[in-house]
Amino acid sequence: xxxxxxxxxxxxxxxxxSVTTLALALKPHSxxxxxxxxxxxxxxxxxxxxxxxxGTGSGSATGxxxxxxxxxxxxxxxxxxxxxxxxxxxxAARAVKTPSGDRRSQDIASSSVPTLVQETLDAQSARxxxxxxxxxxxEGYMTSLQSALDQARG
Amino acid sequence: MTTTHSPPPLRHRxxxxxxxxxxxxxxxxxxxxGGAAVLALWxxxxxxxxGADGWLTGAGRILGLMCGxxxxxxxxxxxxxxxLEKGLGSDRTARWHASAGRWTVGLLLGHIILITLGxxxxxxxxxxxxxxxxxxxxxxxxxxxxGAAVLALxxFVSARAVRRRMRYETxxxxxxxxxxxxxxAFGHQLALGADFAGGAAARAAWYALYLGVATLVLWFRVLVxxxxxxxxxxxxxxxxxxxxxxxSVWVSGRRLEALGAKPGQFFRWxxxxxxxxxxxxxxxxxxxxxxxxxxxxVKALGDHSASVAGLTQGTRVWAEGPYGALTAGLRRSRRVxxxxxxxxxxxxxxxxxxxxxxxxDLTLLYRARTAEELALxxxxxxxxxxxxxxxxxxxxxxxxGRRDVTADGLRRMLPDIAAHDxxxxxxxxxxxxxxxxxxxxxxxxxxxxxxxFEL
Numbered sequence: 218x219x220x221x222x223x224x225x226x227x228x229x230x231x232x233x234x235s236v237t238t239l240a241l242a243l244k245p246h247s248x249x250x251x252x253x254x255x256x257x258x259x260x261x262x263x264x265x266x267x268x269x270x271x272g273t274g275s276g277s278a279t280g281x282x283x284x285x286x287x288x289x290x291x292x293x294x295x296x297x298x299x300x301x302x303x304x305x306x307x308x309a310a311r312a313v314k315t316p317s318g319d320r321r322s323q324d325i326a327s328s329s330v331p332t333l334v335q336e337t338l339d340a341q342s343a344r345x346x347x348x349x350x351x352x353x354x355x356e357g358y359m360t361s362l363q364s365a366l367d368q369a370r371g
Numbered sequence: 372m373t374t375t376h377s378p379p380p381l382r383h384r385x386x387x388x389x390x391x392x393x394x395x396x397x398x399x400x401x402x403x404x405g406g407a408a409v410l411a412l413w414x415x416x417x418x419x420x421x422g423a424d425g426w427l428t429g430a431g432r433i434l435g436l437m438c439g440x441x442x443x444x445x446x447x448x449x450x451x452x453x454x455l456e457k458g459l460g461s462d463r464t465a466r467w468h469a470s471a472g473r474w475t476v477g478l479l480l481g482h483i484i485l486i487t488l489g490x491x492x493x494x495x496x497x498x499x500x501x502x503x504x505x506x507x508x509x510x511x512x513x514x515x516x517x518g519a520a521v522l523a524l525x526x527f528v529s530a531r532a533v534r535r536r537m538r539y540e541t542x543x544x545x546x547x548x549x550x551x552x553x554x555x556a557f558g559h560q561l562a563l564g565a566d567f568a569g570g571a572a573a574r575a576a577w578y579a580l581y582l583g584v585a586t587l588v589l590w591f592r593v594l595v596x597x598x599x600x601x602x603x604x605x606x607x608x609x610x611x612x613x614x615x616x617x618x619s620v621w622v623s624g625r626r627l628e629a630l631g632a633k634p635g636q637f638f639r640w641x642x643x644x645x646x647x648x649x650x651x652x653x654x655x656x657x658x659x660x661x662x663x664x665x666x667x668x669v670k671a672l673g674d675h676s677a678s679v680a681g682l683t684q685g686t687r688v689w690a691e692g693p694y695g696a697l698t699a700g701l702r703r704s705r706r707v708x709x710x711x712x713x714x715x716x717x718x719x720x721x722x723x724x725x726x727x728x729x730x731x732d733l734t735l736l737y738r739a740r741t742a743e744e745l746a747l748x749x750x751x752x753x754x755x756x757x758x759x760x761x762x763x764x765x766x767x768x769x770x771x772g773r774r775d776v777t778a779d780g781l782r783r784m785l786p787d788i789a790a791h792d793x794x795x796x797x798x799x800x801x802x803x804x805x806x807x808x809x810x811x812x813x814x815x816x817x818x819x820x821x822x823x824f825e826l
Contacts, residue, residue, distance in 0.1 A: 350489075
């Protein structure tokens with residue numbers, strides 16, 4: 218019958234903050250080396266052999282080729298990556314499809330894709346970091362990028 | 372009183388009424404399990420939490436999900452579900468609603484702040500313009516913002532200090548807006564909630580939660596009362612003055628025994644006259660329903676209770692109930708003390724008449740300022756005489772000095788008070804003081820049964 222409002226308020230706040238922090242703390246805090254089809258090959262990353270232009274690739278046989286990765290469905294929408302390779306080097310990357318169903322997804326895509334592209338050019342592989350706040354877009358990007366690289370390898 | 376006679380042999384003793392178990396623990400466990408399920412929903416839909424923005428949005432999402440879950444529970448608590456109103460007690464249900472409401476408004480504010488800061492950190496903008504973007508550009512967020520504003524307003528006017536300064540009706544109708552707020556906020560949860568974007572099962576569970584609560588409200592707040600009032604057709608039969616400012620209203624109706632009202636319970640009454648139909652008020656039955664009549668006894672404390680004295684015969688009455696857990700089912704011991712203050716006498720008056728007890732096992736202590744203010748005095752005395760029960764008045768001294776209910780006084784009156792069940796009903800201050808005195812006199816907390824509508 219005797220209520221202790223202050224004690225109860227403090228307890229509730231402490232409990233809410235602790236449970237929330239604990240739940241967040243228990244989650245992984247960096248992107249693990251991306252699992253999936255590209256994992257076994259991940260040791261020999263930037264091997265993009267020159268030669269035959271396969272799949273959706275185009276361009277001259279020896280010089281620049283443009284390769285389009287598969288479309289990856291994320292929970293917010295499709296992601297598809299297109300890369301340009303010159304011999305073994307990735308010279309350009311673009312996201313031709315990104316989630317655009319709502320304004321939030323558009324914002325996330327427009328802020329994360331430049332980072333992902335820069336990371337691709339720096340790493341010359343699909344082993345790049347997830348952009349924080351754009352986990353799903355990043356993962357879709359990496360998968361699509363890997364499939365484009367797989368085509369390049371033939 | 373000197374009750375020297377020994378208790379009757381065991382096999383002659385009246386069978387104890389089945390002890391009712393409070394549903395509080397199972398209900399809290401169920402609510403907690405639901406909260407854990409909501410957290411699991413977030414857990415399952417979340418991959419990596421990285422960077423300050425990841426932590427901020429992650430925390431914001433957890434708080435948002437919990438807030439959405441709590442909104443459903445808040446409405447369910449006020450849906451007049453019999454398990455809550457009669458099992459837990461209407462007063463305790465209302466207190467749960469108030470505490471849960473305070474927490475929910477806290478979650479709401481936390482959700483808004485953390486999501487704004489998180490999104491701002493993600494897109495490297497300042498939080499103020501990010502908030503503008505969220506409100507104006509994201510789908511369903513204009514509605515969501517309106518919903519949040521109403522919920523925050525309702526939370527504000529429910530704060531004790533503000534509520535005291537408001538008319539009850541204003542406060543009540545602002546509260547009704549909560550339904551609209553929750554409806555408005557529902558859209559953004561599904562449109563933007565990351566945890567609902569992927570899983571059809573999660574969306575289905577969320578819909579089930581909200582539709583389930585809506586069904587409870589429709590059933591117990593609308594259909595059940597309509598059925599009751601169509602069936603029983605209640606009308607004011609007579610208005611009787613009991614004491615200064617204290618009035619009894621006799622209400623007639625058809626097949627009143629089918630209402631199933633137990634001694635100690637109350638109805639919410641709405642008198643259909645100009646100026647009174649807008650609000651319903653809880654008043655306990657002050658007599659056992661019999662002979663086709665119900666009776667309530669009301670003390671003039673506010674606008675509504677004061678105008679009860681002016682009701683005329685034939686006025687139609689809209690009632691909802693019976694509600695309340697202060698009934699014989701709570702009792703655990705052979706001996707019972709009923710402790711009433713002021714109009715708290717009304718539910719205890721019916722228990723005084725009906726609680727099974729041998730002569731000498733039942734005591735009613737009635738606290739009032741003056742002998743004149745003792746309502747229902749004549750019938751209390753005839754009940755006491757008829758069943759050999761004790762009736763004790765505690766009045767202020769002739770010079771106006773307060774007489775408090777103290778542990779010593781209680782022990783002097785009933786040396787074995789620690790072996791009693793105590794039913795306590797009265798104004799909040801008196802009830803609190805009496806509770807402390809009872810505990811000091813050795814009555815276990817689980818044996819003190821009280822009803823108080825103070826939040």
